[in-house]
Amino acid sequence: MSGGRLGAVALSVFRESVRDRVFYNLLLFAVLLVGAAVLVGQMTAGQDIKIIKDLGLAATSAFGLFIAVFIGIGLVWKELERHSVYSLLAKPVRRTELVLGKYLGLAFTLLVNVAVMAAVLYVVLACMWWISPENIRASWESPALDPALLVAFLLIYVQLLLVTAIALFFSTFSSPMLSAVLTFGFYVIGHFNADLKHFETVIASAPLVWLTRALYYLLPNLAPFDVTAPVVHGQAVSPGYVAMTIGYGAVYVAFLLAAGAHIFARRDFK
Amino acid sequence: MHAIDTEDLTKDYALGFWRKRPYRALDRLTLAVEPGEVFGLLGPNGSGKTTTLKLLLQLVFPTGGRAEILGRPAGDVSVRRRIGYLPENPYFYDHLTAVELLDYFGRLLGIGAADRAARIPRLLDQVGLGAERRLALRRCSKGMLQRVGLAQALLNEPEVVFLDEPMSGLDPIGRRMVRELILGLRDRGATVFFSSHILSDAEAVCSRVAILAGGRLVASGLLTDLLAFGIKGWEVVVEGADTAAIERVRAMAARVTPIAERRYAVELPSTARPDVVMAEMTAVGASVVSINPLRDTLEDYFMRQVAEHVRERQVRA
Amino acid sequence: MTTHRVARPLAFGLALTTLVGSFVALELWRDRVYGEPAPGDAVLYVRSGDAVRRLSLSFTPLVADLYWIRAVQYYGDMRLSRSPNKRYDLLYPLLDITTSLDPDFTVAYRFGSIFLAESYPGGAGRPDLAVVLLQKGFRAAPTRWRYLQDIGFVYYWWVGDYQEAARWFDKGADIPGAPWWLRSLAAVTKAQGGDRRGSRQLWQSLRDSADNEWLRNNAAFRLEQLDALDVIDRLTTIVSAFKARTGEYPASWDTLVRAGLLRAQPLDPTGSPYVLDPATGRVGLAADSPLNPLPVGAQAGQMALQPAR
Incomplete structure (x- = not known):
């Protein structure tokens, strides 16, 4: 494993994202937020700041999801489809390094994306704070420039890292179409996981209960990464919870990358 | 130590979706290529050339047998520092330019920044890539991509170079460039292992060849050993000859083909003497446009070998 | 070499298993410390059933099922909650969304109305909303006399308005295909509303006409209570x-x-x-x-x- 080679692969992924105009989504994000801020500012009193926070976090998550899935499934697949992997792997690059480097590259792309979105949200919130009279500010559940928002952004980022790892894992052995479907499927399941767990309250068969419970623990559980509700309502999110959730994400990502790299390292590139 | 060494190298691919049937792409290939050799791997499409190259670079894993490069197992990462590879119909990244691609690969090869800056422009000059080197690769033609592919294969000044169909997609000037490049590598002491189905290209540069058909090695050796370079006959093209003169020549010719008005191609067997025909033509006031020896070429040899292989298989079947 | 070939995949498999074990353990730990994430949480962003239907694209039936599960879960959680100021205020929106997504969701109307009508703190204590929900179901399927029977039941049992109950039983009996006893139930309710005989007939009718186990068991249980009262x-x-x-x-x-x-x-x-x-x-x-x-x-x-x- 060489840092130089990982870095070179990661950098090429980042450069590709830049050249493929991935970051244009930031523009859309900014327009969406500013537009929403102007609109809700005229419609509701007091709730506007919460709505902007909700929207900002939801959009960060949604835009990030699309980047994670659509670039994630292409990371490995495009190399195979266009045969660029042939000349690449003739270089002294281990296949494992290739997979990890690709992952790191997209992780960095997502980091930049989420960081800029966070900055944009804070700027919009600062503007709203500035133009709101004192009595309106007093009605807000949480301060406009609440540092707790960063916790929400951090968990969204870790969630995106997990989704990216899922996409990359599937793309090491299946077609991009299937990978996309599976990744989105896992994303949806990951958010309805809690419902899965509670299926046992409506099903009677013991093996089925056992099965849903096993699925609940084995499938990636994404719902805990979403702390939008407590954050926008000004409720504290405990550091222990954040640490455990991040730890869970990190271990799951490690598992997916190890398994994905293992599969990729044994593939024939016909 | 051989530069390249394979023993019983075999590759089966599984065909079919539900019931996998093995398809043998390469069958017990045993080869040894000496350092400094220019070795041609020849054969029609689907004969196993590309599979052999992919096995040597461990892009696919062998079903059986072994392959070594420079005394180390194929796929050894340390060996890849010392080799270059041009894939068939190379394709790279849409978003990069040739210079950026070579820089990326240079990093992967562990070449320092200063070395990269010096080597890359020189290599691109060598493969004949001019201002296009600053063009995104997605805008490049097939020939330009082939040149970029050659440049990246030579980036690390490799000891062994694998070239899969290096002439394909190139114009005659490009083909000559590749020929010169291969000979230049040989002069530098590098081993060149290349595949081709265009045999005249191989004839011009190879010292030794191996011929594959249906995944099997059907012949290998020095070109001069494989080919009987004797003259099989002559082809004389004449112009302005009248019918009577042609009839007289036809008696000794193997075949006479009219090309245009009063213009004929006369094929003579090796036993006939072309100067007799020339005298005959001069006597009636016709002129000889060209005279060429007809020789057994690699092409003919190749066709014969493949035909034999096919016959053998039919007999066995 | 041979041991190598066996040992490496083995070590790798072990490592993968360890990773799976670790993330499951972390999840169990977190759930234990901070509680499992409740489905739907206490937040319902979109409360309009029509809006959810538009958002759910072609997955409406599936989304309806999910909302139904959430409604059941929400009701169950609230019921078991020991909080002195627990509220059922999301119950009706959840049921409304479920039935807007799938207007034919019989169980959601019939069970949902029971959840809504039951007096607080065992239920939402909102017989009015139970009636609204059942009327919505009846609008969607005007041949289902059972919804009218249920409305009558809500008036009989939870509101104590026997005249209104009898009116709805009668209305149900008017529908072609309704059983004969619905008419007599209406008559008994009108005449002897609230006494044990009327109750017994109401529950018997529910038990004998129930098309699912839960409703039948519930009615059977009520009848056993009435038997016990007689004894x-x-x-x-x-x-x-x-x-x-x-x-x-x-x-x-x-x-x-x-x-x-x-x-x-x-x-x-x-x-x-x-x-x-x-x-x-x-x-x-x-x-x-x-x-x-x-x-x-x-x-x-x-x-x-x-x-x-």
């Missing part, structure tokens, strides 16, 4: 007769058996013995009888609706 009445008469004869209340059921007034110790329909207070002569259910608590008097509206066992 308690008869036992009370016997105890009073004994007192009239001997001047004091019997010490136990044995006393009555020995006196030839009873054949054996009386058991309620679930097999628990009835209890007799020798000091007051009051007859009641055993404290651990599943039939507890019995409805009090004719005002059955005060009775808490227990889920069927």
